[in-house]
Amino acid sequence: MCQAHWSDLRTALDERGLTHLISTSAENLVERMESKEDQGFDPLFSASIEIMAAALRDGGLALLQSDKCPLCEAEKSVRGLANDWIEGCSDDQLRRAKELGLAAVN
Numbered sequence: 542m543c544q545a546h547w548s549d550l551r552t553a554l555d556e557r558g559l560t561h562l563i564s565t566s567a568e569n570l571v572e573r574m575e576s577k578e579d580q581g582f583d584p585l586f587s588a589s590i591e592i593m594a595a596a597l598r599d600g601g602l603a604l605l606q607s608d609k610c611p612l613c614e615a616e617k618s619v620r621g622l623a624n625d626w627i628e629g630c631s632d633d634q635l636r637r638a639k640e641l642g643l644a645a646v647n
């Protein structure tokens with residue numbers, strides 16, 4: 542994922558109050574995945590997987606074999622799609638965090 546879209550995704554998760562659940566490093570991510578308290582949930586990691594899965598459905602395996610940003614590719618095919626994916630998968634992470642009791646329900 543390109544820097545601009547990575548940053549947009551982080552902002553969308555931050556707007557949903559999920560920043561405290563994002564791993565601070567690769568080591569931290571592994572710890573979180575194994576932690577009972579965090580229930581293996583990291584919204585940024587989970588959102589990137591979701592975006593990659595959506596890109597694979599739409600763009601096929603060719604995308605995996607390149608280092609193209611899935612969101613830039615989505616945006617090229619449909620204007621506004623990258624933002625829809627970011628907002629949609631960030632909403633999914635908020636829902637999941639609430640289900641896990643990791644985010645305030647309001």
Ligand SMILES: [Zn+2]
Nearest residue numbers: 543546610613
């Ligand atoms: Zn991009």
